[in-house]
Amino acid sequence: MIRRLRWWLIAIAVMCVLPLFVPLGFPVSVIRLLVMGSYLAIFAMSWDMMSGHTGYISFGHPFLIGLAGYVTAFLSHQEGFQPPHIVLPLAVTLPLGVAAAVGGGMLFFFPSMRVRGPYFALVSLAFMEILHRLIIAVRPEFTGGDRGLPNLPSVVMGAIPNYYLSLGLMFATAIGLWYVSRSNVGNVLKAIRMDEDVVEASGISTYRFKRFAFLLSAVTAGLGGVFYTHYLASINPRRAFSAILLLDIIISAVIGGMGTIVGPMFGGYFLTFILEYLRPYLFGQWRLLAYALVAIFMVIYKPKGFYGIAQDVASWFQTRKRRSAQYGY
């Protein structure tokens, strides 16, 4: 067991001691990037739980994340709006945000599950649009309208505490979802992607399993969403409900390897770093264009993702080891 998990334990240890090197000159900017990477990893894993496993592609993750973020932001921000409203402590608003993500998610899950096929994606997109519209149009003096809500309270202050917070959340999500993915529940979900009718014909309510996967997905998206929002300390509709965030999430999962949880986690970090380090070379719109072009190739040529490549390498080493034991080369 320990031997199998060796590399994971080393990776966790390295991630945990990394901030100790900041006083010795390790750049804080990298720490900040890792925080962003952790959140993207959470979102990508959350997306993977539903969409990567079952093949029901969700376009609604920005909706879940944004809804969670808005609820906690709205209830906790201190700027005086008229009429004065109650400011709740974070300990209350954070769970409420997660609950909102779950509730809102169920709202689009039920109608879209009435029919099979690509409805799920498009209904979730429609919900994102509705929420976006409602936030900017209905009582903008409460929701901040187009400008959003600035100056939100922080959960913890400073780069390093935030780093540990995001890392802890990330690992909790990863371990939880990984466990599900490895269990029979995960097997059923992956079988749904392969042939849903046949899963149904083996006496399993695919609806029950999809609902569970989606619930997990919504909980983790909500969790990531509330902490992410307070980390950024502001929220506005343009950023929260953007196609860019959606693309980031999907591409992280695709390059990591869909349906593996661990793959999308790596994908999240990888994407965050690569986008940041490309910044000086390709700016503004060109970077987005290049990114979208690469993304479309990734989707069309459906590579195995990092996870698949890692598996291939590992099995190559294993066969080599076995062969060398057998034949001495």
Place this chain on the structure above:
Amino acid sequence: MEQILIQGALLSGLYALIAMGFTMIFGVGRVLNLAHAGYVMVAGYSYFWATYMMGLPIVAGFAIAIAVSTGLAVGTYLGWVRRFLNDPTIVFVSTFIFALILEHVMTLAFFRENINVPPIVVGMTQVMGCPVSNNLVAAVIASWACIGAVLFFVRKTHMGRAMRALAMDRRGAIISGINPDMVNLTTWAISGALAGVAGVFWGSYTFLVPSLWVLPLIMSFAIVVIGGLGSIEGTLAAAHIVGFMETATVLAINDKLRSVPGLVIMIIVLLARPKGLFGR
């Protein structure tokens, strides 16, 4: 009130043009093309570029816009969609990203500002005792002409019948000698051309902006769900329900809520009658 009727008729016509292309592609090929509304946006820009930047006549502008959107549609199909007809997930994720690519390209070429396209037909007329710009009237007539042409094509021509046969019974149609690839290609080309017409009028009705595709995409999806995926008559009817609701909302309640009523109807339809109002 008159305003709602007239503008509603226009918006409904444009929605019908866009949603018909969307639903035809689904009917024939069982895939959703999320880049469809992207063609609309690009066609609007092409018309603007040809007539106002190059100074070409309006007819040439139309021809170029339609050629560009048809070319994009055919290119999408031949480029990769054709190979993935058995994997709808790849098609709809990749066409979604393709729409984003179109948005980025248009932003690079024309920037992110709103562009007001001058009216195609100038002047005003009196309709039911209230002044209406000729441009609006022309747009309504043109979209209905296109709708009529498509209905005629689907009902009366050989290719149109092949399209319907494929949509109804794939296996049977292929056995009876229909070449699905050819029919698919024709469908994509027609839907691209419809998107082109819609794009030109959309630009002159409101304004052009590179993100113009998102809302039309979501709305045409809602229309197609309400009408019944794959049903052209249903799409026509639903386009008018959604178009008039939207116009009424914009004029009487709040411009920012424009898409909400249509989407709410879509959700109700999904819950109460998942086949759509006219679906079989």
Place this chain on the structure above:
Amino acid sequence: MATKLIEIKGLTKKFGGLVAVNDFSFHVEKGEALGLMGPNGSGKTTVFNLVMGDLKPDSGEIIFEGKDITNYPTYQRVKAGIARTYQVPRPFQELPVIEDIQMSTIPDSIMGSFRGRAMPLEKVAKIGEDVGLKEHLSMYPRELTMGDLRRVELAKALATNPKIVLLDEIFAGLTVAEIGELDTLLQQRRKKGLNFIVVSHDLKALAPLVDRVVVIHFGEFIAEGPFDKIVNDERVKAAYFG
């Protein structure tokens, strides 16, 4: 009444203008094996799809063990004890045969699946061996022949622990010897109380297996009776040859 395991009453299914199954009725007695015969395209597979709930009938009823299951979703019919094989096999492409079969034994509950209450692999392997897949248990579907894929179908159906199995052309693509083996297996299962509805073009394989045959033609019931009588029936001959 109490001796009927499953009863189909007036089942009708239209695809657009085509009436694939028209007012079709039959039943299976407890302990009986029924053959369902009919020329190509006569609606046999459609009947199976309707019984399993893969298609919704336009009218008609399906009664299983006295319960009206017409509106049950597929998985509840399977849990009630009906299983089927697909004429065109539908294995899970990314799973080895043994895991594919095991999939049929995963309980329909989230907590149950977490606790791993699926059938242990040794027992699953036994089911696979019974249908003649001993050498193929760790292979992937793309490495199997059509005949073996049909055996996988059978194994998956048996693994759901059914009371009745709908077999759609499982003998197609097998050699005479292999058909003999499968026949023996199915006979054994029958003695243990399993019921079958068998669709097969191979009348030789069908003959020893079934007690009674129902014939369908253009979606309509045309004859019923013991196998020997049916194959000599004029209407049946007319349906097949004319």
